[in-house]
Amino acid sequence: xxxxxxxxxxxxxxxxxxxxxxxxxxxGAKASAKQTGVIATLxxxxxxxxxxxYYLQFSGMAESxxxxxxxxxxxxxxxxxxxxFALRLDSLSLLFTxxxxxxxxxxxxxxxxxxxxxxxxxxxxxxxNLFCFMMxxxxxxxxxxxxxxGWEGVGLASYLLIGYWHQDVEKVGAGQKAFVMNRIGDLxxxxxxxxxxxxxxxxxxxxxxxxxxNPAIAATIGFLIFFACTGKSAQIPLFTWLPDAMAGPxxxxxxxxxxxxxxxxxxxxxxxxxxxxxxxxxxxxxxMVGVTTAFVSAIIGCAQKDIKKILAYSTVSQLGxxxxxxxxxxxxxxxxxxxTHAFFKALMFLGAGSVIHALHHEQNVFKMxxxxxxxxxxTFTFVMGWAAILGLPPFSGFFSKDEIIIQSLHSPHxxxxxxxxxLASALLTAFYMTRLLVLVFFSPSRMEKETEEHxxxxxxxxxxxxxxxxxxxLVGGFMHHSEGGHQDSIxxxxxxxxxxxxxxxxxxxxxxxxxxxEITNAFVEQGLGFDVFYNKFFxxxxxxxxxxxxxxxxxxxxxxTIRFCSWMVQFSGNVLKSFQVGSMQAYLLMMVxxxxxxxIWVLQSMMQGVFFYGK
Amino acid sequence: MMLVVSCTVFxxxxxxxxxRKNLLIVLMxxxxxxxxxxxxxxxxxxxxxxxxxxxxxxxVMTVAAAESAVGLGLVIALFRTLKTxxxxxxxxxxx
Amino acid sequence: MDxxxxxxxxxxxxxxxxxLMVIFQKTPVSSAFSLVLVFFAFAGLYxxxxxxxxxxxxxxxxxxxIMVLFVFVIMLLGQDEKTTDLKESSFxxxxxxxxxxxxxxxxxxxxxxxxxxxxxxxEYTEEKxxxxxxxxxxxxxxxxxxxxxxxxxxxxxxxxxxVATVALAKRKNTYTGDYHE
Numbered sequence: 001x002x003x004x005x006x007x008x009x010x011x012x013x014x015x016x017x018x019x020x021x022x023x024x025x026x027x028g029a030k031a032s033a034k035q036t037g038v039i040a041t042l043x044x045x046x047x048x049x050x051x052x053x054y055y056l057q058f059s060g061m062a063e064s065x066x067x068x069x070x071x072x073x074x075x076x077x078x079x080x081x082x083x084x085f086a087l088r089l090d091s092l093s094l095l096f097t098x099x100x101x102x103x104x105x106x107x108x109x110x111x112x113x114x115x116x117x118x119x120x121x122x123x124x125x126x127x128x129n130l131f132c133f134m135m136x137x138x139x140x141x142x143x144x145x146x147x148x149x150g151w152e153g154v155g156l157a158s159y160l161l162i163g164y165w166h167q168d169v170e171k172v173g174a175g176q177k178a179f180v181m182n183r184i185g186d187l188x189x190x191x192x193x194x195x196x197x198x199x200x201x202x203x204x205x206x207x208x209x210x211x212x213x214n215p216a217i218a219a220t221i222g223f224l225i226f227f228a229c230t231g232k233s234a235q236i237p238l239f240t241w242l243p244d245a246m247a248g249p250x251x252x253x254x255x256x257x258x259x260x261x262x263x264x265x266x267x268x269x270x271x272x273x274x275x276x277x278x279x280x281x282x283x284x285x286x287x288m289v290g291v292t293t294a295f296v297s298a299i300i301g302c303a304q305k306d307i308k309k310i311l312a313y314s315t316v317s318q319l320g321x322x323x324x325x326x327x328x329x330x331x332x333x334x335x336x337x338x339x340t341h342a343f344f345k346a347l348m349f350l351g352a353g354s355v356i357h358a359l360h361h362e363q364n365v366f367k368m369x370x371x372x373x374x375x376x377x378x379t380f381t382f383v384m385g386w387a388a389i390l391g392l393p394p395f396s397g398f399f400s401k402d403e404i405i406i407q408s409l410h411s412p413h414x415x416x417x418x419x420x421x422x423l424a425s426a427l428l429t430a431f432y433m434t435r436l437l438v439l440v441f442f443s444p445s446r447m448e449k450e451t452e453e454h455x456x457x458x459x460x461x462x463x464x465x466x467x468x469x470x471x472x473x474l475v476g477g478f479m480h481h482s483e484g485g486h487q488d489s490i491x492x493x494x495x496x497x498x499x500x501x502x503x504x505x506x507x508x509x510x511x512x513x514x515x516x517x518e519i520t521n522a523f524v525e526q527g528l529g530f531d532v533f534y535n536k537f538f539x540x541x542x543x544x545x546x547x548x549x550x551x552x553x554x555x556x557x558x559x560x561t562i563r564f565c566s567w568m569v570q571f572s573g574n575v576l577k578s579f580q581v582g583s584m585q586a587y588l589l590m591m592v593x594x595x596x597x598x599x600i601w602v603l604q605s606m607m608q609g610v611f612f613y614g615k
Numbered sequence: 616m617m618l619v620v621s622c623t624v625f626x627x628x629x630x631x632x633x634x635r636k637n638l639l640i641v642l643m644x645x646x647x648x649x650x651x652x653x654x655x656x657x658x659x660x661x662x663x664x665x666x667x668x669x670x671x672x673x674x675v676m677t678v679a680a681a682e683s684a685v686g687l688g689l690v691i692a693l694f695r696t697l698k699t700x701x702x703x704x705x706x707x708x709x710x
Numbered sequence: 711m712d713x714x715x716x717x718x719x720x721x722x723x724x725x726x727x728x729x730l731m732v733i734f735q736k737t738p739v740s741s742a743f744s745l746v747l748v749f750f751a752f753a754g755l756y757x758x759x760x761x762x763x764x765x766x767x768x769x770x771x772x773x774x775x776i777m778v779l780f781v782f783v784i785m786l787l788g789q790d791e792k793t794t795d796l797k798e799s800s801f802x803x804x805x806x807x808x809x810x811x812x813x814x815x816x817x818x819x820x821x822x823x824x825x826x827x828x829x830x831x832x833e834y835t836e837e838k839x840x841x842x843x844x845x846x847x848x849x850x851x852x853x854x855x856x857x858x859x860x861x862x863x864x865x866x867x868x869x870x871x872x873v874a875t876v877a878l879a880k881r882k883n884t885y886t887g888d889y890h891e
Contacts, residue, residue, distance in 0.1 A: 529726055588633045589803070592810045616757065617823040620722045624729045624748070626811045626818075631733030633807045639738045639784060643745050646776065649728050650752050653768075653788035657761045662825070666852045671812030672764050673853065676771050677864050681871030683776050687783045694787050 003070045003087045005050045006097060007136050013043030021122035033121035037112030040125035044108045044132060050533040066091050067144065071131045076145070083203060090140035092270055095335060096139040096263075100467060103259045104132050106465035109351050111251040114357055119570035124164060124249070131157035134412035135260050139267055144193045144203040151189060151232065154261045155182045161256060162248040171247035181241040185231015185283070192224035209274045213614050219279035222427050225272055226286055233265030233319050240530050241317055248352030253308060258315045258349050259342035260469035265319070266338050269326045276328065283413050287327025291408070291421045294320025296427035296528060297322045302435070307352045307365045315345055317429060321329060324422060328414040330407035337404060340396035341552040343476045344388035349470035351382040354458045354466065355440060359451055366514075372444035374455045375461045379441045381470040386437045388473040390500040396476035401426065402493050409492065423499055430503025438511040462472070575576050617658040625651035636701050640691050643682060650678045713757050721758070724751040738784045742777060749773045760836065762845045 017036050024031040054137060058066045066303070071086040089097070094577040108128060115121050134157055138150025155178075163175030197203055200211045213221075229235070234242035245257050269276065269286070276283055294317045301313035318341050325334030356363055358375060372379040391402055405426065409419040457463070523529060581589070624647060631644030638706045660668025693699075720870035728751060749772040764883035839848050853861060 585633050589807055596810055596813050622818040623726050626815050627729040630789045637780050641743050642740055643732055657759050661759050662828050662834050666834050669761050669764055669849055669852055670857050672781055674864055683869055684871050684875050688875040693876050
């Protein structure tokens, strides 16, 4: 078995579908969604089986020896700077690989049904496979440039897929927003890479992990990488792109903007965890940012009306939990939550996609309701996801989320503020998720008659992934052994379950009989003014600054410098032109005069001042 | 004393090159300058009790012969196309 | 008074005056004949310095070959009328040239004062040359022993000059496109 096989299959899928798309775009014939989808899905399944093979191989090995390295070729070789294109598989990257390929396969399968009526399915599946290829690069790369390649690649794929329906200007704008926001974070990654090379001397991640660095430098690298992660994983201050990214097709939201890409920040923080542990300041910043994001986006989530935006803010909130886990040093818990979250959030997104598909692209939850009879499978699986995100035992969220909450209080880096904010976020999460569930599936129908008649359960390709993910959401929590055992852990667990039930009960009774549109606070619904602030401050401030620069610096300094240069050239040209008389004799005369001067000068220096100092 | 004569003749040749516009006379002035240099070579050769200077004169003479042959060839070619031997009339590159 | 000093005065006077005549004569033909005079005077000066071979060559090469070439070209081009180019130059031009040349003269003369202090170090003293069989003998030995390679190189120069001259003379006329005979 070869590690590269994991990468190879999505790449092949991307290439084949890319060519199919180019061909169909040329001939004008529509490619078949089934055909292209099957190619893409098979590629992902093949990749998943290779990963599963490695999982089996790893489970037979001692924990310390679980590491496979494979160098494919020399990538960059500039003197002493040498980077190999190398893959490295350890427990962490194997877990991510399994999630990417596993959940990815299911979502590809789901997409076949979801995109069946789309105009250019080949393009869609090509992008999706490209994304998986890049994401696998990110988690399997052994060096920072390799991770960066994946990091940028998933950003590109995300941009392409958010703006997939590129006839719609708003969706293209959302894609650009995501891309630009990610670029801001990428700057942090790049600078971190430069600093690493300067002070560690190698860009290999394993060398970086083992390096003992000056605390200030370790903190700088850690902080810069964390900044990069806030972009990719949608944390404050760079989280506003994720809700807008819901403009893309729903399976994309499930795969990229819930299960995989947005968790790459967690992956990277885990990779450099030894470095982060050296600098408690950065750890506390990460924890604070994480818990604040969780809390703030939970508040915003309560005021959303669009089913996908509710889930998007919920994703941001859950990512906040994962960052909190990293920030308090519970890296395992963070990764565990990545996995369970991938299951249940992908499940909920796909469920939402199923609803949207059934309602012909209606996304407002206040125009749904009573769907449990029409969509029994979707409803059943969605309830499983709901239970998982609430953290009700024995669903998977119960294990991962509660461990984070326990660690936020009991780990060496945790404190009560973090604990209380995490608990509050859990309460809000329970509330708005119940609101969503009740409004969509259980409350009286608020749909228009015409739409209501056409509601139908989704095809098999869409329901199978839902069922599989529902099972995973149920049992995913048992894949991990919690080391918890602190004596009041049990109290905290009870507290958090009670909090979740209180939030759920409140949401249930408030929205059970809802039959009109809720009037929500516009300020909260617009995302607490983050976007407005960015638009005002950067959107208007930067052009104003540029205007000022163009007026003062450009006109006074640059233009005048250039004018002076051109004047100088003209002037000296005019002066020199007067010497070019064209008469040979005149040139000779100049030669003689110059020769005289040179001769005097040479003799002067050779003969110790023959002329002016005497002998 | 020989060197004084050499310098004088050299500079007279130089003046001729600068003053005169007839290309033939310019070439003759160049020959004057070459001869002046030859004279200084021989003089130094005598002063140093060395024969290298005289050998150099032999080479200079050879070069002078080649130079005047080529130079006169050029004058003839120029005269053919421009019907003049006046250097001031030859300004095609400038115009 | 030493006879060689007398001869030097005579030849030097002829050389300087002849050179002046070369550059101030109005017709090219008279310039050419003044030049012949200068070459003879130079030959005499070489003889005074003991360079008998050079003196002979001076007469053969310069007076015999180069001057014939000059006169031949003058004849070919029909350059026998008086030229007026001397009068055409501006006063400023002449003045600057004269000043520059006089400046150079003073510098060079100053430098020749230094040359008076040269002490002879070479091996070829007059007595030795006489012992070895005269100027021609010695020069031949030095030329074909120490400078044989340079001598051969110069032959290539001559060859190049021949080729160049022929090419120039056979040059295609840029206006008519014909080859000159």
